Amino acid sequence: MAFPGFMNIAALTLCIFVLANCNHQVQASSRAFSGKESKISPGNGLCASWVTIHGYKCQELEVTTKDGYILSIQRIPEGRSEVKNNVTKKKEPVIVQHGVAVDGATWFLNSPKQNLPMILADNGFDVWVTNTRGTKYSRKHTSLDPSNKKYWDWSWDELVTDEMPAIFDFVSKQTGEQKINYIGHSLGTLVALVSLSEGKWVNQVKSVALLSPIAYLSKVKTVLGQVGARSLLGEKKFSKILTKYIINVFFNCPILGENCCLTSSAFQQFLKVAPQSSSTRNLFHLAQTVRSGVLAKFDFERLGSNMVHYGKLTPPIYNLSNIPKNVPIFISYGGRDALSDVADVKRLLNEHFRNHDTGKLSVQFIDNYAHLDYVMAANANEIVYKNVTSFFQRQW
Numbered sequence: 001m002a003f004p005g006f007m008n009i010a011a012l013t014l015c016i017f018v019l020a021n022c023n024h025q026v027q028a029s030s031r032a033f034s035g036k037e038s039k040i041s042p043g044n045g046l047c048a049s050w051v052t053i054h055g056y057k058c059q060e061l062e063v064t065t066k067d068g069y070i071l072s073i074q075r076i077p078e079g080r081s082e083v084k085n086n087v088t089k090k091k092e093p094v095i096v097q098h099g100v101a102v103d104g105a106t107w108f109l110n111s112p113k114q115n116l117p118m119i120l121a122d123n124g125f126d127v128w129v130t131n132t133r134g135t136k137y138s139r140k141h142t143s144l145d146p147s148n149k150k151y152w153d154w155s156w157d158e159l160v161t162d163e164m165p166a167i168f169d170f171v172s173k174q175t176g177e178q179k180i181n182y183i184g185h186s187l188g189t190l191v192a193l194v195s196l197s198e199g200k201w202v203n204q205v206k207s208v209a210l211l212s213p214i215a216y217l218s219k220v221k222t223v224l225g226q227v228g229a230r231s232l233l234g235e236k237k238f239s240k241i242l243t244k245y246i247i248n249v250f251f252n253c254p255i256l257g258e259n260c261c262l263t264s265s266a267f268q269q270f271l272k273v274a275p276q277s278s279s280t281r282n283l284f285h286l287a288q289t290v291r292s293g294v295l296a297k298f299d300f301e302r303l304g305s306n307m308v309h310y311g312k313l314t315p316p317i318y319n320l321s322n323i324p325k326n327v328p329i330f331i332s333y334g335g336r337d338a339l340s341d342v343a344d345v346k347r348l349l350n351e352h353f354r355n356h357d358t359g360k361l362s363v364q365f366i367d368n369y370a371h372l373d374y375v376m377a378a379n380a381n382e383i384v385y386k387n388v389t390s391f392f393q394r395q396w
Contacts, residue, residue, distance in 0.1 A: 049105070054080070068141050074104060074128070079124070094127055095171060095180055098186075100132075100278055100286075101278045104137070105136075110266050120385075133163060134152065155284070156191060165195075169204075172204050180205055194320070208330070211388075213333060213348060216344040216347050219343050261373055262376050266378070295320065320352040323353075326360055330391040332384055333365060336370040
């Protein structure tokens with residue numbers, strides 16, 4: 001079923017880095033994507049489908065944001081060995097946030113020894129897996145139905161101002177006001193960077209891990225330029241054009257570029273859970289970042305609308321240099337990543353983390369990793385997740 005106001009996409013990830021790495025020409029198509037629709041019941045929620053089948057405890061919970069979105073969040077409170085041995089102790093919470101147009105299920109496509117949430121649980125963390133508004137498990141609202149276009153009137157600005165603060169407040173209350181570790185991939189890193197720069201949850205966070213960080217997107221200009229990102233197209237027309245390209249990419253370029261270490265089984269599972277729904281405004285906001293070269297709030301591209309929302313003709317700029325220098329941050333990026341491009345990550349590091357407190361910043365570069373390797377690679381447990389886990393443990 002298609003809802004007004006959103007685009008079911010194979011993730012901005014799929015669009016950009018697959019377009020960047022496909023060798024064949026993409027032809028226009030009018031075929032429309034259909035999101036992964038299903039009625040959610042206790043028997044087919046994320047816990048039942050992906051977690052408890054492996055012997056882990058898992059709780060299905062809901063968080064309501066101040067703008068009325070009801071989000072699904074899953075808690076894995078302990079590791080599998082502790083479940084078997086009935087061991088209970090107070091644990092540090094960690095929020096695990098996915099990227100755009102996927103959901104929390106994407107973290108579970110590999111075996112328990114290879115996926116990040118279960119590895120964290122087995123290493124003594126209290127794990128909270130999020131699902132962004134509009135995705136399969138988070139389609140509820142206090143007053144709006146997804147068939148109403150107003151339901152989709154948001155971009156990642158609202159993830160910063162409304163969604164992530166609600167999640168942090170909820171997890172904090174549920175865990176005795178403990179400080180919280182955070183892991184984000186792709187768009188989940190952008191939300192974290194901007195949140196910290198805006199002073200959001202800085203008193204609640206303990207440490208942050210950013211996998212395939214995106215902030216500046218200058219190196220994907222030539223890709224998005226093919227579908228109008230740097231043109232003067234409006235949001236609606238841009239979205240229609242981009243959708244055609246994404247559809248062809250998704251069906252005609254399944255190799256996903258230069259990802260080094262995806263297993264065929266994990267990728268087949270990925271095709272079952274992606275794409276998830278996202279708003280066209282969210283995608284268009286990312287395209288604005290590509291076009292402008294700066295990180296700013298959503299530009300309504302009407303002077304009057306910007307005045308109403310911001311009290312000025314142009315949207316405010318986000319200043320990532322305001323990120324507190326004493327927050328422990330782990331950053332991992334890959335040499336083959338066409339979305340989180342090496343040059344863009346280096347710009348992020350040079351402009352905003354050059355003076356980060358000594359010992360508070362850890363940076364990992366993996367030459368042969370691309371965007372999805374950080375979530376689905378068979379060896380990510382050894383190359384990335386061990387480092388993330390030990391980084392968090394060093395903050396204990």
